[in-house]
Amino acid sequence: MEGLCRTTRLLSVTRLSSKQCNKTVRSFSISLCQQRCDGQTRLTRRPTALPRGSRNGASQLRRHSSRRSLTKEEWQTKTSPDGIPDMNLEYVKIGDSPGGFHPVFLRDACTCPKCVDPSSTQKQFQTTDIPQTIKANSVKRQENGDLTITWENDIPGFGPDHISTFPSKFFDICEWRSARLQDRSEHIRPRLWDKFRIEEELQFVSFTDYMQDDKQLFRALSQLQTRGLLLIRNVPESEESVAEIANRIGTIRDTFYGRTWDVKSVAEAKNVAYTHQFLGLHMDLLYMTNPPGFQFLHCLKNTCKGGASLFSDAFYAARRMTPSDQQVLSTRDLAYHYRNAGEHYYYERPLLELDRTTVTTNYGPQQAIKFINYSPPFQAPFPVTKNSQGFVFPKVMKALRSFADRVESPRNLFEYKLKEGECVIFNNRRVLHGRRQFDAGQGERWLKGTYIDTDVFKSKWRTLFEKYSTTEDARVGGQYVHPGKLEEGIARRAAQAEEATRVAEASS
Numbered sequence: 020m021e022g023l024c025r026t027t028r029l030l031s032v033t034r035l036s037s038k039q040c041n042k043t044v045r046s047f048s049i050s051l052c053q054q055r056c057d058g059q060t061r062l063t064r065r066p067t068a069l070p071r072g073s074r075n076g077a078s079q080l081r082r083h084s085s086r087r088s089l090t091k092e093e094w095q096t097k098t099s100p101d102g103i104p105d106m107n108l109e110y111v112k113i114g115d116s117p118g119g120f121h122p123v124f125l126r127d128a129c130t131c132p133k134c135v136d137p138s139s140t141q142k143q144f145q146t147t148d149i150p151q152t153i154k155a156n157s158v159k160r161q162e163n164g165d166l167t168i169t170w171e172n173d174i175p176g177f178g179p180d181h182i183s184t185f186p187s188k189f190f191d192i193c194e195w196r197s198a199r200l201q202d203r204s205e206h207i208r209p210r211l212w213d214k215f216r217i218e219e220e221l222q223f224v225s226f227t228d229y230m231q232d233d234k235q236l237f238r239a240l241s242q243l244q245t246r247g248l249l250l251i252r253n254v255p256e257s258e259e260s261v262a263e264i265a266n267r268i269g270t271i272r273d274t275f276y277g278r279t280w281d282v283k284s285v286a287e288a289k290n291v292a293y294t295h296q297f298l299g300l301h302m303d304l305l306y307m308t309n310p311p312g313f314q315f316l317h318c319l320k321n322t323c324k325g326g327a328s329l330f331s332d333a334f335y336a337a338r339r340m341t342p343s344d345q346q347v348l349s350t351r352d353l354a355y356h357y358r359n360a361g362e363h364y365y366y367e368r369p370l371l372e373l374d375r376t377t378v379t380t381n382y383g384p385q386q387a388i389k390f391i392n393y394s395p396p397f398q399a400p401f402p403v404t405k406n407s408q409g410f411v412f413p414k415v416m417k418a419l420r421s422f423a424d425r426v427e428s429p430r431n432l433f434e435y436k437l438k439e440g441e442c443v444i445f446n447n448r449r450v451l452h453g454r455r456q457f458d459a460g461q462g463e464r465w466l467k468g469t470y471i472d473t474d475v476f477k478s479k480w481r482t483l484f485e486k487y488s489t490t491e492d493a494r495v496g497g498q499y500v501h502p503g504k505l506e507e508g509i510a511r512r513a514a515q516a517e518e519a520t521r522v523a524e525a526s527s
């Protein structure tokens with residue numbers, strides 16, 4: 020039997036003022052872990068959550084009150100500060116790392132065939148079915164490294180024959196948040212780019228490789244995960260091709276524009292995309308609750324003069340704004356709408372949507388960027404009342420200008436004229452897209468587009484990452500780039516290398 024740890028909490032209990040007289044404050048707890056198997060005793064201190072606003076009061080009280088340890092029986096009848104019966108009696112110690120697991124956490128995570136249907140993988144009980152009094156009876160390490168746990172006071176209907184089994188990897192994943200992110204392939208961070216970097220690093224995959232070879236598909240998705248931009252080349256000249264490309268990742272996102280849609284110059288267009296005018300940097304469908312994650316544009320015809328596509332990494336721009344501008348844009352909503360042709364869509368969201376994960380940046384640790392929401396052509400009137408406008412606008416305008424200047428800066432704007440037989444895929448929640456004006460009088464310009472949702476992309480990315488991230492082939496993938504720009508990039512790199520050598524030689 021391996022380290023079943025009976026953790027008895029010995030707590031200092033103090034009484035607050037008469038107003039709060041029924042509330043028990045737990046200042047801190049000492050967990051007494053008795054290693055049943057070898058009789059050794061270990062003491063660990065575990066900070067305990069206090070009710071909001073009571074920390075100061077509690078620390079003062081701690082100084083003046085005399086501490087008394089509660090017996091186990093007393094504890095079982097005690098309630099936590101918010102009146103919920105305490106359930107932290109017996110932590111389960113696993114392995115050598117300090118601390119233990121709450122029995123509810125382990126019972127809830129059981130994946131035995133009784134708890135999780137092997138066919139549907141759906142959970143067969145709910146967390147709230149777990150009794151307050153549940154205890155781990157025994158923890159055993161099996162020969163294959165798995166851990167088994169049996170229970171006392173298990174969920175009704177689960178008898179003594181119910182044994183929870185956990186692969187040892189499970190406990191590694193629970194140790195750190197970063198390990199959990201890694202398990203979900205969320206740890207591959209975006210590689211931010213300006214024009215110069217993307218000119219050197221943008222990759223393409225041939226249509227046949229992309230459609231037929233899972234490793235090439237993984238390479239394509241890696242590019243989308245890190246750079247948010249990718250070209251597919253040698254795409255068959257068919258109106259079905261763009262749907263085939265999207266379906267290779269997963270289900271297409273249907274919208275009121277249709278499952279797939281055409282970008283052509285048409286008279287009296289219902290959308291600025293269907294004209295020949297310059298189309299500023301924007302994102303699609305931000306007026307919907309869940310805007311599509313990735314956009315596909317297959318170029319069927321592009322013989323007009325002009326009409327180059329524009330892309331800009333909005334993550335890169337946002338990361339370079341001052342923390343105060345970031346703060347304004349992540350807390351103030353903008354509004355987006357489409358109220359035309361029998362439709363009325365509307366959604367309010369901040370330009371900058373942040374994640375809880377912290378990343379290291381030039382400004383020090385910052386919250387990771389989850390999504391950017393920027394689409395001037397579909398912006399609705401600001402969602403602010405008359406009275407608050409004087410307060411809001413100075414800050415919002417400063418921050419918005421700072422963002423627009425950066426995304427539109429020639430250093431950040433990547434311009435690329437799609438050729439017939441190419442399909443561009445880009446992250447619609449990160450990479451802004453636009454288009455130069457074109458001469459509709461001569462030649463033809465016809466793109467066919469579609470979308471998929473972020474979830475669909477992530478699901479495919481995770482399954483392929485699990486399969487191929489460790490293979491040799493996956494690491495090979497530097498073969499790019501689009502001709503012309505490639506030469507400029509190589510020439511610049513060579514010049515930089517030469518300069519570095521010259522400096523090194525001069526200083527030695």
Ligand SMILES: [Zn+2]
Nearest residue numbers: 129131134183
């Ligand atoms: Zn189970």
